[in-house]
Each structure stands twice: as C-alpha cells, then as structure tokens.
Amino acid sequence: MSASGNPRKTLSLMDIFRQPALRTYMIIGLTALLICYTQLLERGSSSGALIAVLVAIPGLTSRWVISPALFLIVTTYLMIDPEMGFLMPIYDSFARYGPRGMYRANRDFELSDLLLAGSILVYLVAQLRLLSLTYLGMPDDPPPRRKGQPEPAAPRRPVESIDDRELFWMFGLSAFSTLLATVVWIGIARYENGARLGQDWGIEKPVARWMMFIWLLMTALIVVHAVLRVRALHRMSRQEARLMLQDMLWSETRREQERIYQWRRWYRARRGE
Amino acid sequence: MFLSREIAGWVLVALGVFTFGVAYFALLRNAKVLPAGPTVVVGIFLFRGGIHLLKVAVAARLCQQPDVKKPVVKQSPRLR
Numbered sequence: 412m413s414a415s416g417n418p419r420k421t422l423s424l425m426d427i428f429r430q431p432a433l434r435t436y437m438i439i440g441l442t443a444l445l446i447c448y449t450q451l452l453e454r455g456s457s458s459g460a461l462i463a464v465l466v467a468i469p470g471l472t473s474r475w476v477i478s479p480a481l482f483l484i485v486t487t488y489l490m491i492d493p494e495m496g497f498l499m500p501i502y503d504s505f506a507r508y509g510p511r512g513m514y515r516a517n518r519d520f521e522l523s524d525l526l527l528a529g530s531i532l533v534y535l536v537a538q539l540r541l542l543s544l545t546y547l548g549m550p551d552d553p554p555p556r557r558k559g560q561p562e563p564a565a566p567r568r569p570v571e572s573i574d575d576r577e578l579f580w581m582f583g584l585s586a587f588s589t590l591l592a593t594v595v596w597i598g599i600a601r602y603e604n605g606a607r608l609g610q611d612w613g614i615e616k617p618v619a620r621w622m623m624f625i626w627l628l629m630t631a632l633i634v635v636h637a638v639l640r641v642r643a644l645h646r647m648s649r650q651e652a653r654l655m656l657q658d659m660l661w662s663e664t665r666r667e668q669e670r671i672y673q674w675r676r677w678y679r680a681r682r683g684e
Numbered sequence: 685m686f687l688s689r690e691i692a693g694w695v696l697v698a699l700g701v702f703t704f705g706v707a708y709f710a711l712l713r714n715a716k717v718l719p720a721g722p723t724v725v726v727g728i729f730l731f732r733g734g735i736h737l738l739k740v741a742v743a744a745r746l747c748q749q750p751d752v753k754k755p756v757v758k759q760s761p762r763l764r
Contacts, residue, residue, distance in 0.1 A: 611715035
C-alpha cells in the first residue's frame with residue numbers, strides 16, 4: 412500500500428509533490444506567505460517579516476505542527492512593535508518612537524491591512540488543511556484502553572476526499588471573513604474615538620478601540636455558542652432528550668426526593684420490612 | 685406549550701446580551717466601574733437561565749415526538 416493510500420501513515424515532502432491537490436495547498440500557502448512578507452516589509456518590519464516567514468515555511472514543507480501558532484505569535488507581536496526595537500534594543504527604535512504599531516490603530520482603514528489579514532487567513536487555512544491531509548485528520552484523542560495496549564494512531568484525512576469545490580469555498584469564505592472584519596473594524600473606528608475613556612480613565616484611542624473589539628468578539632462568541640448549542644439539542648434522539656430531562660429533574664428536586672425517601676426508609680424500618 | 689418556553693428562553697438570552705451591552709456602553713464607558721460588575725453578573729444569570737429554559741423546552745418537545753431514524757446524508761461527488 413502506498414503512503415497516500417494508508418490513512419495512518421504520514422506523508423513525506425515527495426508524496427506532497429506527487430499529489431496535485433496537496434501541491435495546490437502548498438503553493439497557495441507559500442503565495443499567501445509571500446504576500447504577508449511584502450505587507451510586513453511595508454510596515455517596516457524587515458527582520459520580523461523574515462522570522463515570521465522562516466517559522467511558517469517548515470509547517471508547509473515538513474509538517475511542523477507548531478508553525479501556524481508561532482507564525483501568529485510573531486505577526487501579532489509585529490503589529491505592536493514592527494521594528495522589533497523592544498527585543499533588539501541596539502536599534503533603539505522602540506525606546507525612541509514607542510510602540511508604532513499600536514498607533515497605527517488610530518487609522519480607520521488601509522488596503523495593506525486588508526491584504527495582510529486576508530493573506531494570513533488564507534495561509535492558515537491552507538496550512539491546516541495540508542496538515543490534516545499529511546499528518547493528522549483530527550486531534551489525537553485515543554479512547555480509554557487497557558494497560559500496556561499501544562496507543563492507536565489517529566488517521567489523517569484521505570487524499571481521495573478532496574472535493575474540487577473546496578478551493579472555491581476556501582477563497583470565498585476567506586474573502587468574506589476578511590471583508591466582514593474590515594467592515595466591523597471601520598464601524599468600531601467610527602464609533603469609538605476614545606474621547607470618553609480618555610477623559611475619565613486616560614485610555615487612549617487605540618486601546619479603547621481594542622476594548623470595544625474584544626467586547627464585540629466575546630458577545631458574538633456567546634451568541635454563536637447559544638445558537639450552536641440549541642441546534643445540537645434539536646439533533647438529540649428521544650432517549651437522549653428523556654435522559655437529559657431526568658437528569659435535570661433529579662438535580663432540581665434532589666433535596667426533596669432525598670427527604671421523601673428518607674421518611675419512607677424510616678417507615679419501612681419501623682414496620683420491620 | 686413548549687414553543688412559549690422556547691420563545692421565553694430566546695428572550696432571556698437576548699436580555700442577557702442586552703445587559704452585557706448596558707454594562708459596557710452605558711456604565712463602563714462612562715467610568716461607572718462599580719455598577720458595571722453586578723450588571724455583568726445579572727447578565728450572566730439571564731443568559732444561563734435562557735439557555736436552561738431552551739434546553740428543557742427542546743428536550744420536552746423531542747420526548748413527545750416519535751423516535752425516527754436519522755437519514756443517511758448523501759456525500760458530494762469526488763473527482764479524484
């Protein structure tokens with residue numbers, strides 16, 4: 412059986428190049444990284460952009476699973492301190508100019524922000540799909556097993572399951588998400604000018620905008636959580652629903668039921684049953 | 685009967701989110717930090733209460749329905 416046919420065996424770089432679909436995801440990821448690099452360079456982070464790309468490339472070529480997380484950490488840091496002056500005090504830019512990236516949040520909208528956010532999103536989607544096809548198709552969560560039994564290998568996603576419409580949905584959803592995020596950011600920038608928080612608390616405009624962004628994000632997450640939870644409840648079987656109701660009844664009337672059964676036990680003991 | 689509970693659950697969820705909004709936009713932004721804390725707690729109780737009501741309503745409605753087998757989802761055609 413070839414490596415691409417065995418769902419429990421990880422794929423090598425040569426296997427990736429042989430499969431057209433995997434090769435496509437790798438090229439998409441590398442192209443998105445190139446756009447990220449140019450946009451980070453435009454922000455003045457020359458060494459930072461190089462570090463971000465060098466951290467990300469092994470993930471696309473060598474199944475380095477920590478790559479996307481490290482890339483996000485590095486790019487997030489570069490948003491605050493593009494010239495890495497805080498980490499490399501020899502350049503003295505952070506001390507001289509302060510965190511320049513935070514003050515970029517004063518602006519409402521720029522095309523480079525849109526390009527950077529979109530390219531990061533496309534890179535992450537391509538990277539994670541590539542990892543699911545070459546390394547693991549799902550989180551490694553083996554079922555409970557006996558002592559000494561070997562840990563079962565989580566299968567990767569079969570290459571045959573790739574649909575041609577995947578790429579269309581991937582680019583479409585990425586573009587939609589980026590545009591939605593841009594519209595939300597423009598709305599926040601128009602609404603929150605930091606005047607109230609700056610007057611009462613001394614909080615400046617960029618931080619005030621971030622506070623509102625985090626509030627909006629958390630609110631959206633709890634609403635989505637509620638909707639998905641109710642949607643999952645609608646898929647329950649009758650037995651599951653009954654079990655859930657019994658569990659709720661028990662947890663809500665636990666003390667009353669205990670009291671009733673305690674008296675019944677006492678009465679039976681008295682009668683000698 | 686269950687529909688009214690479900691609607692009440694969604695209303696409580698919406699009220700919870702509205703209370704979070706009041707805590708941020710009306711209180712926290714105007715430097716009223718102390719009243720904002722209890723308002724958030726009220727919002728959490730409203731939200732959790734709404735979710736609980738929704739759970740009970742959906743589970744009770746499902747218990748009244750006959751148990752039908754879930755249909756097998758037809759997979760999309762693969763080209764490879």
